[in-house]
Amino acid sequence: MSVLQNAAPMNRNNNGNLVDIRDVSFKYSTRTILDNLTLSIPRGKVTAIMGGSGCGKTSLLNLIGGRLRPSQGQVLVDGLNVPDLNIKELYELRKRMGMLFQHGALLTDLSVFENVAFPIREHTRLPEAVLRNVVLMKLQTVGLRGARDLMPWELSGGMARRVALARAIVLEPMMIMYDEPFTGLDPISMGVIAKLIRELNQVLGITSIVVSHDVAEASLISDYAYLLGDGRILGQGTPTELQQSTSPHVRQFMDGLPDGPVPYTYPARNYLDDLLEKGA
């Protein structure tokens, strides 16, 4: 399938999709962030949502997680329309979701071990010995079993995100949302996070939504990608299809061009008029 602008989602079948966004609009005050957006996230796949800063990628994750309400449209997660859920139902759904925040969002007063144990302690009554083993297994998955006694401020950015990832998978969710998982990381940490996202998807079958503006890394790990801009889908397809797209929007983003459909200069009045007025 070639890259299509505002094309229909690749699969309308609910059984194949874990998340269905249907005709969703979202506004901050009077500013439109998402405009009649329709997209699907297939089960068991890694789907990348790419786009420039402020294009509504994180808002989309917050809509899926029920932290924001759309002004119109449906946000279906595992067949449930998230905006219609009451707080109890929403929390039950969230127990089956994981989210990795941009900077990890580790609880600063708890050690690495206690951070990973936090969701288990809150939602289950596992005996301490079982809890310990579960936490150590998750920390081993992200390669940080030896860091269990460290406090969050003793971790590097990459380590903090790995701990947050261990915490996100500790309740074995059906889906994980990654909000800019590569931002601010060195190449090694970036590679580690990318490897973990891919492995968690392959080994545990977790559906993954990766929100990123890092084209290279997101393309490397995703099965399918959407490119957002101006509150709508500018392009979609497999990473290879996006790379081969001739759409000016897609080309500007994929090639990192400073000028194009997204202009370099912020809209302003005539330059000369501006200068003359100031000089007068």
Place this chain on the structure above:
Amino acid sequence: MKFLENIGAGVLQSVERLGRAAFFLSEVVGHGWVLVTRFWLVVQQLYSVGVFTLPIVLVSGLFVGMVLGLQLYNTLVKFGAAESLGLVLALSLLRELGPVVTALLFAGRAGSALTAEIGLMKATEQLAGMEMMAVNPVMRVIAPRFLAGVIAMPLLAALFSAIGIFGGQMIGVGLLGVDSGAFWSQMQNGVDFHEDIMNGVIKSVVFGVVVTGIAVFEGYDAVPNSEGVARATNHTVVYSSLAVLGLDFIMTSLMLGEI
């Protein structure tokens, strides 16, 4: 015209914020059962809010008591009533200075720390992270801190008054030569449990609710960046102090039956 518009917008914003604060605090109070179900969380916060505020409260109480001892003695001695020093000192501390000064110190030390902590948790997405882990941050973070503040305030005020009386006694009896028997017996006979001590306790509980309520709301409602947290911390100290002084006047008037 623009001026009137700005005033109107400011009033609307304030009313909206007050409404938000009322909803928020009703939710916090609704989670009061954490005192039973999350007892250890409340104890941890009681340690953080109460014990860390203890040094400043004790030191301030001692000096306030000593200064009161000096000032009151110098006035009372002119009327030949120096033996009443203990009674006047105790009434001043138990009825007014204990609850009010402790509340002001509490707002400056614990209130600002609570706001900064909660505001930073918001700015670093810790509260959002909890929500996404299906853990209500109001129940897990806010309610234990609020309860700890409400419990700690009367205890700190009691300790402030006690050490203040001790400081006044040191100056009055130890330095200025007031009779020790008269000092304590007049205090014992003149201080009424319901009229004086309980009214002071009621005041300190109300101040605890107000100061901690403002502190947790300001933190939770802070704009999630460094400037927003700094501004919220500042608001906590200013609003709490004004609220304490204003409420003190209202409660004192009601307790004395003047209104």
